[in-house]
Amino acid sequence: MQYSVLGSSGEKVSRVCLGSMTWGLQNSQIEANEQIEYALSQGVNFIDTAELYPVPPSGDKYGGTEIIIGNWLAQNPTRRKDLILTSKIAGPGLSYIRDGAKISGESVIAAVDASLKRLQTNYIDLFQLHWPNRMSPHFAKHWPGKVKFSSANSERESNSMLEILQALDSCVKAGKIRFCGLSDDTPWGINTYLKLSEQYALPRMVSIQNEFSLLHAKDWPYLIENCVRENVAYLPWSPLGGGMLSGKYANGAMPKGSRWTFEQRNGVFRNTELGHAAVAGYVDIAREHGLSPSQLALAWCDQLDGVTSTIIGATSMAQLKENIAAFELGLNADVMHKIGAVFKQYPLPF
Template structure:
């Protein structure tokens, strides 16, 4: 296993981050325990969760994933120091989470306390803002005019960002979180936080996790360039595009128990004719090179310059082992070249 520094922090994390959002809905405590135990044997020390999980989110499953992780930590107290534990505070949009409130200094303190109780730990290594208070170009909103920037009140949002940093600073001073990061944000968001941190001597964002895969490359080059030059760790989530890149949803198939059988908060916006054409091309390419489609997709994300650690997830041990195996050997230059040709033929398919 390769390890890299997490942005400007002192933390060393594995190139693979174990995601956990299915635990508490598609996976139970025993499943999670097995995944956690196996991941550690493979050298994975980076674990990502959120108060929102399990996913798809609901009031019934809110906090269940953190609770499952907390039970594992309680049963294995010596392992806490061996993992880099990341969690996230939910942004506005859900009535059952702090009455649909925005992220601010007060809600950060409340959310951190609640997460620590569920996780049964004294501190969280990386605490992230799950999505910003303002609408960002994620979850299918990345097409022109989906977000109206000219009507955006930047001064007001900057004031809110300062308040957020003050809440994070309070939690860090109390030893409850070690570092902070972003999720589903933009270059403007990154740079505003960096500027405010420097001006007011407040905690510095060390990472950002955004959706990134063969089907969704919009963060390259500008956001990733920003991350590299500002020493922000870039953490791709959904590198298999919610399972699309395994090929299991081709030809109208929706396997029983798969993620697409559950109600999606933002709908199946990735399910487009162009998406399936692209997936078929990648599946065919993988077959030509005697690779699984998942290995092709994960291997490609891993080799993108500027990627720090890729967040993977699985609902079965078979999937988890295959996903981890994808990082064992780098893709050949020939395969990378062939992938590049397909990317040019099928850019931004959803």
Template sequence: MKTVKLGSSDLQVSEVCLGSMTWGNQNTQDEAFAQIDYALERGINFIDTAEMYAVPPSKETSGLTETYIGNWIATNKSRRDEFVLATKIAGVGIPWIRDGGKIDGDAIRQAVDGSLRRLQTDYIDLYQLHWPNRMSPHFSKHWPGQVDPTDTDIEQERAGLLEILQALDEMMQAGKIRHIGLSDDTPWGISEYLRLAELHDLPKMVSIQNEFSLLHLKDWPYLIENCVFNDVAYLPWSPLAGGALSGKYANGAKPAGCRWTMQQRNGIFRDTAHSHEAIAAYKEVADQHDLSLVQLSLAWVYQLAGVTSTIIGATSMEQLAEDLDAYSVALSAEVLADIDGVIKRFPQPF
């Protein structure tokens, strides 16, 4: 598997990143260990997690995913340098994490130390802000009227961003984190953090991870252009739309143990009539070209211009193997044209 530079950082990461949010809920520690071992064997050198995981989030499982990864590191101490480890500080609204408070300097100091303790490591390669303090157009809030930017006190927001950068710089100077990035943010968020970093001689954000798939294309082309021109790595998460692009929810099916059977913090917002119509149309394209729907969906994201590394997640080794095998699938011009036809019919299914 190829490795690429992570934005303006000095890190080289595999073009596929192993996500971990099911570890501690749908997956046991032994299953997490098996996924890590297998991913490393297949050339993955990039693992992403978060302090609030497992997902769906709960007080009982909060921090458990990091703990599983930390236990793997403790068991394989000589292998820590084999992979780039990314984690995230939770934003406002999780009551059992710092009383649901916003991200600020004190929260960053507490969260970094907590993650280091659970991960049983001396440093975090990439430390990310899970979502902004302000209301942002993510998690099905991208439709008109869902977010009103005129409600934001922009000067207060800028002061908060500067405090965050200063605290992250403090953590970098202490050697606790190596690089910083964003998650679930916007073109303005990227640009403002970069502007403040340059103005105040503070560290630059080197990456952003946002939801992106054939069912959720709102970052194309404007946010991705921003990333490319500013040397910020773009890391799509949920490239299978929460498993929907595996086809397992076709015809109203909800297999036991799957994510759509669980209570979600933001609801099952991907489950719409247009989503199911789009999935059926993509399945037709896949069938016509002797591909699985998973291969078609992942290969399209893996190979899209501007994508740095795609974050995948699996609850079984069979799923993980299929996700990684899709990396080697080359989509012909004819397949891409057929995919474009479906995109034009269903540009924003949810």
């Protein structure tokens, strides 16, 4: 296993980050335990979760994934020190999480305390804002006109971000969290937080996790260059495009128990004609070179300059083993050239 430094935190994290959002819905406690044990045996030291999980989110399952991780930690207390454990506070919009309210200083402190209780730990290594209070161009809102930036009140947003940073600072000083980061944010979000941190001597955002894959590479090059130059770790989520890049949804297939068979909060927005055409091209390249489609997509993501650690997920041990093995593979110039040709044909297919 290879390791990278998590932005300005100085901590080394595995190039594979074990995602957990299926635990508590598609995966049981026993299955989650097995995934954790296998990942650790392969050198993975980075686990990502959120108060929102499992996904698709619901009021009756809210917090369930953290509880599962907490149960494992309670059974393995001496191994807590071996993990870089993350969690996230949900942004606005869900009625069963703080009445759908925006993130505030008060809610940051409450969310940290609640996550610590569910996780059965004294500290969270990396605590992240799951999505910003303002509308951001994520979850299929990246097309021109979907977000009206000119109507935003930048001063109000900046004041809200300062309040959030001050609350995070209090959590750091209390030893409840070690570092803080972002998710589903933009260069303006990154830079505003960094500016406020410097201006008011508050904790620095050390990372950002955004959706990134062969089907959705909108962060390249501008946001990723921003991360590299500002020493902010870039953590891709959904590197398989919600499972689409595995090829399992080709020709209208809908495997029983797969993610697309569950009701999606934002709909199955990746399910487009162009998306399937792109996947077919990548599947052909993978098969030609003796790789699984998933391994091709993950190895491509891992080798991209600026990527710190890629968040993977699996609903079976076979998938997990296949996915982790992808990070030991190198893609030669011929494979990269062929991938590039398909990418240029379908640069943003959903």
